[in-house]
Amino acid sequence: MLTLVAFEMKKFLNRKKNLVIILLFMSILFIFVGLNASIESQMKVSxxxxxxxxxxxxxxxxxxxxxxxxxxxxxxxxxxxxxxxxxxxxxxxxxxxxxxxxxxxxxxxxxxxxxxxxxxxxxxxxxxxxxxxxxxxxxxxxxxxxxxxKIQPIYDKVSMKGYNFIKIVLNSPLTLTMMIVVIMLSADIISSEIEFNTYKLLYTQPISKNSILFSKAIAVTIVVNVIIFSIITLFFFILGIKNGFGDLNYPTQFFVNGKLQFVTIGEYIVFELIMLLLVNTFICILSTFISIFCSNIGTSISITLIISVSLYMIINQGFISKIAPLIPITYIDISNILQGNMIKISQNINVFNGIKVLCISILMLLFTGIVFFQKECILKVKKDTSKI
CATH class of the missing domain: 1.20.1440 (de novo design (two linked rop proteins))
Structure with missing residues (x-):
């Protein structure tokens, strides 16, 4: 299994498409930092x-x-x-x-x-x-x-001090961007094998289909999370050295047990990063699941994007508020959930429900994926055999 995971990770990193997406994401973060730094300067002057x-x-x-x-x-x-x-x-x-x-x-x-x-x-x-x-x-x-x-005040909605950067980088526009980046990095994990006809070699190996799926899902999840967290960490250290890291005890609004309270920015960031890890993992597993049924990369990415972005927009418009707490896509808006801004949609949308829903959804998708992946493998092998 470890050998398979390492092999899949190597294949992922060798794709030029992934490098371009990573560079684009970093460019977006540079723009985000520049805009917020400019707004902060204007606020100080005004x-x-x-x-x-x-x-x-x-x-x-x-x-x-x-x-x-x-x-x-x-x-x-x-x-x-x-x-x-x-x-x-x-x-x-x-x-x-x-x-x-x-x-x-x-x-x-x-x-x-x-x-x-x-x-x-x-x-x-x-x-x-x-x-x-x-x-x-x-x-x-x-x-x-x-x-x-005796904590030095900052403009906490725009400040580019290290800790505050991590806090605000997961606000609505950027979390949606991050979701799209994760989809584009992970949605071709299986469909690429079919498009380039490498699935014939893969499916006929003396390896269980479960191992193939798990190795691909684990590899893409690990690599994507390492990339996202590494980029955020890089910006954190650069901004921390340039602007200062800030105070870990800075009070931050946090929604828990149906009411708003204040926690330190350090505690807030811990919950934020846990949610980011789970959201990224869910998106990777969802992308892998959809990729099972697609025969080319473009279709796989398009379908995953359409489903995820459409659900995100529908939920944020409040059209399905009664079931929104049970839908994992709801919890992509990490910052708004932690600060209680999603209670206008439902009181049950909070960090602890988010952790439960995301964990259950990840496991359900994995086990469902195993069943369908085995069926797809059998169908494709039979189809190829009949052609011969």
Whole structure:
């Protein structure tokens, strides 16, 4: 079995098509890193101007409020608004100075003060804000943890620090891209034998058909996972050396037991990589299974892509929300699942259900594949014999 696996791995690595796909995937990651680094730079530059705009807006509002107070000196509501605006303006000025001096923790302290006050005013209906109260609550929780643990804040949706790169690289657009890459690498594992007529030699060897299928499935799964994980690790180290690795204790949103909570980015990454391993393995086994029935590489890749991408789109549109937790393709959206963004489709879509569904699906596909592979081998050998 080990000899067969090693032989299949060697064949996989010798295919020029696979090298091209790997290079294309790395190019996509380079673009992803470049775009996020550019957005992060813009966010850093715009932070000061955003605070200055808020200060100017309050200053203009205070001019109008002073005029109103002259007309209605006994109106307590207007007096309260002036006091509130004045306090906000002073806090913003201090926040601006802290940001300029790279004093992250003082900056956080003032940001927390403003967010708590804004949330209180929204809840008491003293102000109307475009900000979602739940989003403000989440910001308050994260920033409170950062301040308490003295963790340097980052723009966690775009930051290209090492650990944060691993966290955000498995967001929706890239997970779909990764699925397509895995399919293109693995979907020809058996159909290529038929297309190039090497199956005749393979099927007539004194080796059990189970061993042939298992060796191919194991080989493609190992190689694909090693490639994907190696590329991510390479980018992680390059970005870590260039931008810093970040803090392993950075708070990260995590959905478990029907509620959102915060775990460290280190714990988050562990679950993320477990899910990535299982998702890649499932896609490899699915591709191998479909490849059994296809007589050429193009058909095998096309059918696997159509089935997988179509299911992915249907699930994300919420058309089959009742059965979505039972479909392994649902769990391709790793980051959205871990952070609880998939609960809008179903409350049962979470990391632990994902692990169960993916493991069961992998085993079911393998055992079903064995049955069909043996039948396909017999049919092809009989067909070839009848031609003779």
């Amino acid at each position: 932070e000061i101007s955003s605070i200055e705009d808020q200060i100017k807006s309050i200053e203009n509002a205070l001019i109008g409020i002073d005029d109103e107070i002259e007309k209605l000196p006994n109106n307590n509501d207007i007096v309260y608004i002036k006091k509130s605006y004045t306090e906000d303006m002073e806090t913003l000025k201090k926040q601006k100075e802290a940001y300029k001096e790279n004093d992250a923790f003082t900056y956080l302290k003032f940001k927390l003060k403003l967010d708590k006050k804004l949330l209180s005013d929204i809840q008491s209906q003293k102000v109307i804000s475009g900000k979602d109260p739940e989003e403000i609550k989440m910001d308050i929780k994260i920033n409170s943890i950062l301040l308490k643990k």
